[in-house]
Amino acid sequence: MGRNKYSQSEIEQIGKLLRLKCKSNRLKQKQIRHELRTEYEFNISDFGEQGKAFGYDELQEALRRGAIQILDDATIADMKAKRERDRQKDAGEAEWQKAMKEWNEYYNDNDNVNSNDNSNVNS
16 A cells, blocks of 8 residues: 655646556556556555546546645655655564574574484484
């Protein structure tokens, strides 16, 4: 799920991309949808009906019904900064978990080697 809060300038850019998408061939449409997802965290599926085209008019309808909110640039910048901090924190936790897994694997392997060494002593 993407965002549902955008600045006025972002909405204008999204609207331009949606107009271009409707005029484009299939390959260009895919590129535009990718740009909407990656640059604006705008997922058409969050606001439109499945199987129905989503263009500029549908964007305006989503704004009218309140599914998309327009906030000031400073608030949007703060939200983006927080999302980036959260992503980095999540990535840091993943690195910690990876390190712990490597640690456990190393010591489990060494325990098995030591167990085998001890079994040879008892024989």
